[in-house]
Amino acid sequence: MSAQPYGVIATFESSAEIYHAAEQVRDAGYKNWDVIAPCPIHGMDKAMGLKRSIVPRISLAGGLTGFCTGMSMIWFVDAFDYPVTVGGKPLFSPLFAFPVSYELTILFTAFATIIGMFVVNGLPMHYHPAMKYPKFRRGTDDAFFIVIEARDPRFNAANTKALLAKIGGKDISDLEA
């Protein structure tokens, strides 16, 4: 055990247990803590007091970039860089440029969403202290954990463990950094 542990972790066996436990950790005023679950649990964001994800803003930025890229690219290639009249049609019109711009809107939104999700989540991150927990493997199978980090201002090894025990946590242990 190093001098400064990463935090403490506790196991819960069902989604109902972890949901109510998370509400109590939230109400105890902790900020730097997390829930680990094998699947998204409906309502857990509220139970943890999380704010709405900012990923949609990144997506919107990506979509707008895509649309502008499409329109300006088509204007540049067909009406500016090398204008060629085809079939008596205008050199540039937003109407015929629309389908390609529409597809690029979607393409850029998809990339922005996924890259945004990774960046906001801090992934890829192949090591995390929670992975050293002997039961961690079950976190991607059928168990639920609460991790409370030592850097939380309210963290106190004894009190935090007592709280986790009170709310039904099992196998409470310290996590090395």
Add this chain to the structure above:
Amino acid sequence: MAAHVESATPAPAILQEVNPAVLPRPVLVGHNRSFSWITDKICGIIEGPTPTWWWVCFAIACCVASFTVAGIIYLVATGVGVWGHANPVNWAWDIVNFVFWIGIGHAGTLISAILCLLRQKWRTSINRAAEAMTIFAVVCAAIFPVFHVGRVWYAWFLFPIPNSNYIWQNFRSPLEWDVFAVSTYGTVSVLFWYVGLIPDLATLRDRFAAVGNKTRAWLYGFFAMGWRGSNRHWSNYEMAYLILAGISTPLVLSVHTIVSFDFAVSLIPGWHTTIFPPYFVAGAIFSGFGMVLTLMLPLRAIYGLEDLITQYHIDCMCKITLATGTIVGYAYAMEFFIAWYGANPYEGFTFINRAFGQYWWAYLLMVSCNVITPQFFWFKSVRNNTTFVWVLSIFVNVGMWFERFVIIATSLARDFLPSSWGYYSPSIVEIFTFFGTFGVFSVLFLLFIRFLPIMPMAEIKAVTPQADVHAGHDHH
């Protein structure tokens, strides 16, 4: 009126309490299976030894795929003339096969995106395999236009990349729109599929690490990006997934709309119609669900997945096939009506010719497979008979291939000028190349079911009763 007021116990005009009949919700996972059962069942498919049938199927699929490889090598070495195109039918099996395969892909996106937005929870157990089907179908589809350009090493001319000719692509052409539609569709389908895979790859990483298989733990772990099931991550992940579903919905509708523009924007009789976009989209979803049934029913039987793909799932897929097949039937009828009502002699002739002309046999196959076949799905006894459903799904696949053939070949073989009329027959190279794409598709699909989880475990867990934090007694 007075008598009413005076009565001792007046009947209330409005009921104090309404007790609507509670309809039982269909069970999505049979036998109320636990989380660990779901994990073991789906991971077990990957972790177990490779079954003999898999090797047999893989060998056959490779042989079939070699027909495409041989056909393409011959075409590149010789020229596009090895295909059966000749005036006036200069666009035939290549575009037929392209539209056929792209259409098949659409059901995967429908299941993963549109049904996600509509909160159809039954999609969870079939969406992974259906998305894989989409990607592999797009691969097969892309082969045809790419090699139809002839000098395939110039296929990059399709994209607006500066080249030594200083000439840019013609963005007024629906064919150029199609390049963007299909490449976006392929890319977004792969991204969507990959995002869905991340939590399941993490599960596999942890399971392989637990049994000491370091190579596979490293490989799955690499692609899992260090996923650890953190709820702070799930929160962003769910939002990203929802947005991807939200953008894939207009994407899938636009892709087949733009594919139909390839025809509808031209002036050829039988193509130049406004009904094409919705008609093509409905047909694509219809054919895609046919293919989903064709693939999922054998998988369900082989791997004993009856608790995950229940009769309810099959019912839902059959009903969508019925609905979209009926829309397609309506479109066939409406095309004829408009050809008559529009009073354009060329249009009228084209449709009479389609049904009774030289390709009458193809038209008959198309109508019987696409309009009559799905009508069997009205009957519960048919939907309960898995073997029969599977046979019908094959008819749907055949019928939808013929639909594209009928639309494309009949209109071109008999256009405005009788002096330019002709008859199109495919060359042997064309037939082999198309036949081989079923092998290409099967090879990819077999690799997928061997190495990746065929069902999204995390998503299935999320729709089970155990994931409901109120355990069924307090819904809000």
